Amino acid sequence: MGEELNEIKKKISEKEEEIRKIWEELRAEKERPREEIIEELKGIKRTTGQHPGGLLITLPNTDIQKYTPLNYPADNRQSE
Numbered sequence: 314m315g316e317e318l319n320e321i322k323k324k325i326s327e328k329e330e331e332i333r334k335i336w337e338e339l340r341a342e343k344e345r346p347r348e349e350i351i352e353e354l355k356g357i358k359r360t361t362g363q364h365p366g367g368l369l370i371t372l373p374n375t376d377i378q379k380y381t382p383l384n385y386p387a388d389n390r391q392s393e
Contacts, residue, residue, distance in 0.1 A: 338372060
């Protein structure tokens, strides 16, 4: 029983550390000057679709395709 309890405590500790890191990243991102974020957004590729739905913002080092499907214009599957 004591060994199981230690394993549970270890897992909780690992999750706490993971949550703390995510929280710090989010807080740091929130504290960035708005102008700096706007500059980074300038010139990014916009949607090629007919019905724009907004802007999707992800955490640093996150692949956008994790959240959105790959989409090609109907008449050009070779498009970037």
